[in-house]
Amino acid sequence: MRTCAHGPSPVPHRRDTAPVRRAYDVVVVGAGTAGSVLAARLTEDPDRRVLVVDAGPLPRGAAGFGPALLDACLVPGAQPNHPATHAHPVRLTPERPWLVPRGRVLGGSSTVNGGYFVRARREDFDRWAAAGNPAWSYERVLPYLRALENDLDHGAGPLHGDGGPMRVRRGRLDHPAAAAFRDAAHALGFPDDPDKNDQAPPGFGPVPANVVDGVRRNAGLSYLPPEVLDRPNLTVLGGAAARRVVIENGRATGVVVEHDGRRSVLDADAVVLCAGALATPHLLQLSGIGPRADLERVGIPLVRDAPAVGSGFSDHPQVVLEWTPREAWDEPSGSWLGGCLHLTSPSGGPAGPDGGDGPGDLEILQSLVPMSGLVTGGAGTAGGPLPFLVSALTPRLTGRLRLRSADPATPLSIDYGYLGGPDDHRRLREGVRVTAALLASPPFADVARGLVDPGREVLDDDRSLDQWIRGHLGTAQHTCGTVPMGPADDPGHAAVDQFGRVHGVRGLRVADTSILPDTPHRGPAATAVLIGEVVAEAMRR
The missing domain is CATH 3.30.410.40 (Cholesterol Oxidase; domain 2)
Structure with missing residues (x-):
């Protein structure tokens, strides 16, 4: 059954008896910066059935977003209570409460941020590679960086590309x-x-920016234009809030979502969490993947003791x-x-x-x-x-987030430790x-x-x-490292491998800035697109 964000969108029900083939090959949770990339790349293979779910609306094309949301002279994320954002209560220091808005719309935070599109530094990539993630060395990610961009200033060359979805121009x-x-x-x-x-x-x-002629070309508009949304193997469902991942016998088999006031289970052979560096670790913990003591304290059955989930993160x-x-x-x-x-x-x-x-x-x-x-x-x-x-911009793991309740509606306790x-x-x-x-x-x-x-x-x-x-004091809202990547034999510092696979749980990946071991020396928007590209290619292989 095909669904979309325009008009009523019934949620597929879970079958009483397991079918030979599940309803979808992949469920992507979150149509934000990396999730848009992942959905577009995975559905380039016509035999792969992908469902994308997001708590926010999933508009079709520039007209669906409207001019105010795309105006590059505005920063919707800076406007309190903007309808395209969801605010997370945090503490920057013990005495400094703050609200951190994240995008809740197709393209995620790339739709509500400033359009800044600067790559991480070579030192960042090589630091991540040295932490047990060799696929993230600068030499190995450079082809992806070239492939994802259409650099309108430099064109194709050893450092830049001219055929990718993300249009980049300097002021x-x-x-x-x-x-x-x-x-x-x-x-x-x-x-x-x-x-x-x-x-x-x-x-x-x-500043390199994903801005062309005054329009912020967010990742949703760039990777999921109407012609991609219309692919027969892609189903999108807006207004559906993920509540937890279903895990059976050590394998992810679907996602519980709340849509139109009721809960349903979306079955899939694989699940990828792209909900963002604050929402993704929350979903993992609600699903029983996180620090044992925190899960036991709120009564969530343990699926995987993953002490690195939420135990440290960084921002600017x-x-x-x-x-x-x-x-x-x-x-x-x-x-x-x-x-x-x-x-x-x-x-x-x-x-x-x-x-x-x-x-x-x-x-x-x-x-x-x-x-x-x-x-x-x-x-x-x-x-x-x-x-x-x-x-x-110095990468420092000063932050920590903790689960306060088994109720998904209860916000996390988030301390930035600035x-x-x-x-x-x-x-x-x-x-x-x-x-x-x-x-x-x-x-x-x-x-x-x-x-x-x-x-x-x-x-x-x-x-x-x-x-x-x-x-x-404020924050640049560049959170990274809440579900860090690294070797499976270092559970205190790594929850996923270098391609986002959750250690110890089959069929479950993470693809957003959660997986970066720490924040790069630049804003992470371009790196979030890169994450989508790297994880998508790993899945296609």
């Missing part, structure tokens, strides 16, 4: 604020970094610094993104262009839209203060101070009145600046 930096940022970075001696996807030394440059702490333009400019056209500076913080002393070799563990990302516009949807915000988003060590404060201090120095340089001072906050007395004192950072 032009012709907005006065972006030009001032570029000139200020040059004045302070930071190197040019014109292609942030070529693994050159970090510096200043435009972030603070926002606003500055006041000397004049009111027109609102940007094309994208909210301006320029971006990556730099490597030294082990001591002030950060700067001579901070040392490294992948760049600080990011200063420019927004050409005021925070008030990003939060409200952009109307009437021209001339307001403009923000820089300053993030510390600012737990002295280097955490130091890196953010360095990022804030470099941003202040850029704004004070002659090229920027010509167009900027300076920072709104913090003032010079705070900037010059470590203790005062640390206090300011704690009071303004």
Whole structure:
């Protein structure tokens, strides 16, 4: 039976007697960034029957999304209670509660994020490979990175591709604020970094983005356009929330979903969880796969003692610094993104262009839209203060999530563990101070009145600046590592293998940023697409 997201969509019932062949070969749980990729690639084989289920709507084509959701000058995920998101309550520090929104719509968070599409660094891939995942070395993933993209600036070559679903283009930096940022970075001696996807030394440059002519081309729109959704071997079901994986005799045989107020079981030969780095570990634990003590505490029967599920994760702490333009400019056209500076913080002393070799563990990302516009949807915000988003990118497993109840509706307990060590404060201090120095340089001072906050007395004192950072702390929402990949003989650090297969449970995989051992030195959107490609090819083999 074929179902879709348009009109009534009855859920297939589980049969009373096991058929010779189950209803589907694969059920993909989550039509987000990686799930869209997986569904598209798996159904390229016409004899494989794939069902995709998602808790959100699954629109057909750009018209189904509507212009507001695709407008690259807006960031839907920054708007509180946006209908295309689901918010997870978390604690960034014990004193800093926060809400982390994740996309709940076709394309997932790639539909509601900023369109930033920067590859992980070579150091990230090689670190993951050295942790027992040789398929993830930079040399082995580069062909996938080329195949998934259509680079509209560089075309086909040794580092880039021109035939993939994801269209990538870099911003032009012709907005006065972006030009001032570029000139200020040059004045302070930071190197040019014109292609942030070529693994050159970090510096200043435009942001590669999955944005074309002002439209955010999310993974759903790119991989699952109407002609792919219409494949006879692909069934999609929106508005269906997965509640747990059915596991019989050590093998995944289906998924329990809630749809139209009732629960049903979707049978399949294999299940792939692509629900995201917060929802996927929750589903695993509800299914009896997780730390034994946590499952026993809430009364969930143990299927597999997997202590690595949720025991550590990483993300990028972030603070926002606003500055006041000397004049009111027109609102940007094309994208909210301006320029971006990556730099490597030294082990001591002030950060700067001579901070040392490294992948760049600080990011200063420019927004050409005021925070008030990003939060409200952009109307009437021209001339307001403009923000820089300053993030510390060092991969650190500071977070932990725990199950609070066997009820799927009860949120996880999620602690990010930010600012737990002295280097955490130091890196953010360095990022804030470099941003202040850029704004004070002659090229920027010509167009900027300076920072709104913090003032010079705070900037010059470590203790005062640390206090300011704690009071303004946010997150880049780049969660990774909640179901990390690695060898089966290291259950404390690995829950899946390098192709997403859950250790000890046949027929069950994970394909989203949960499986990365830690967060890369860049935002993980491009890497999430890569995960879908790598896992899909492994399954097709």
